[in-house]
Amino acid sequence: MQQEKAYLVTGASSGIGYETALALALEEQNKVIAVSRNAGKLQQLREASGNKIETHLFDLDGGNFNELYTRLEQSGLKHLHGLVHNAGFLVNRSYADITREELEQCYRVNVFAPFLLSQCLLPLLKAAGSAHIVHISSIGGVQGSVKFPGLSAYSSSKGALAVLSECLATELAPEKIKVNCLALGAVQTEMLSMAFPGYEAPLQAHDMGTFVSWFVVNGHRFFNGKILPVALSTP
Numbered sequence: 001m002q003q004e005k006a007y008l009v010t011g012a013s014s015g016i017g018y019e020t021a022l023a024l025a026l027e028e029q030n031k032v033i034a035v036s037r038n039a040g041k042l043q044q045l046r047e048a049s050g051n052k053i054e055t056h057l058f059d060l061d062g063g064n065f066n067e068l069y070t071r072l073e074q075s076g077l078k079h080l081h082g083l084v085h086n087a088g089f090l091v092n093r094s095y096a097d098i099t100r101e102e103l104e105q106c107y108r109v110n111v112f113a114p115f116l117l118s119q120c121l122l123p124l125l126k127a128a129g130s131a132h133i134v135h136i137s138s139i140g141g142v143q144g145s146v147k148f149p150g151l152s153a154y155s156s157s158k159g160a161l162a163v164l165s166e167c168l169a170t171e172l173a174p175e176k177i178k179v180n181c182l183a184l185g186a187v188q189t190e191m192l193s194m195a196f197p198g199y200e201a202p203l204q205a206h207d208m209g210t211f212v213s214w215f216v217v218n219g220h221r222f223f224n225g226k227i228l229p230v231a232l233s234t235p
């Protein structure tokens, strides 16, 4: 029998995170932990997985990361093989009008939360013997990509997340923790509709979730400290 492997996905209540968690749960040996703020949607995810996915209500903006760690330990989690920082917050507003609170919220969810959650979960990641942290960024957060008006807070926060991946890959290498960043192009989700109303993306959330689930399980055999564009287009 294969050893159980544990994976945690943030922002698993909808879109890409929902599909990533479901795809991970298809493998019998995977324990999947899903995090979001929406109890109803988490219940839907749990049921869709045949009650295989363990769900945790948690607000990445202002939540106590140590309290989440304690909850995970109390639920019997002893090691974590993969951590997908998928949750994201989008502000689509002109640079002149963005408020300080919107800017800070964007950075709290997109940058501070991955930074602090990985830091807090380090003991569980080290205990796995080999682990993979995946940051879900955006093609707009990659240097030299096409940029769009209204996305200055969002895209710059995703750029910070991308560089954080390079920093952590170096620092965590001695612990056998690999860190990579997927800079996604357009995927049909609620967030895309907010960013680009009316635009039809070439990929559905299921397509991308299937890829992300494969990548968190296997990608660290091939990549470390890489910012990988996963995009057919830059809308």
Ligand SMILES: NC(=O)c1ccc[n+]([C@@H]2O[C@H](COP(=O)([O-])OP(=O)(O)OC[C@H]3O[C@@H](n4cnc5c(N)ncnc54)[C@H](OP(=O)(O)O)[C@@H]3O)[C@@H](O)[C@H]2O)c1
Pocket (backbone or CB within 6 Å): 010, 011, 012, 013, 014, 015, 016, 017, 035, 036, 037, 038, 041, 058, 059, 060, 061, 085, 086, 087, 088, 089, 109, 136, 137, 138, 139, 183, 184, 185, 186, 187, 188, 189, 190, 191, 192, 201, 205
């Ligand atoms: N769709 C695209 O075209 C595209 C392109 C590039 C990058 N991305 C990135 O892909 C990731 C997934 O986005 P999506 O398109 O699938 O969007 P989505 O369907 O709107 O999902 C966003 C997720 O983030 C979670 N979230 C937001 N704020 C949170 C908070 N404070 N605490 C906990 N969870 C929070 C939401 O959960 P709750 O509201 O339930 O808490 C939700 O599950 C994001 O990081 C996004 O930036 C998407």
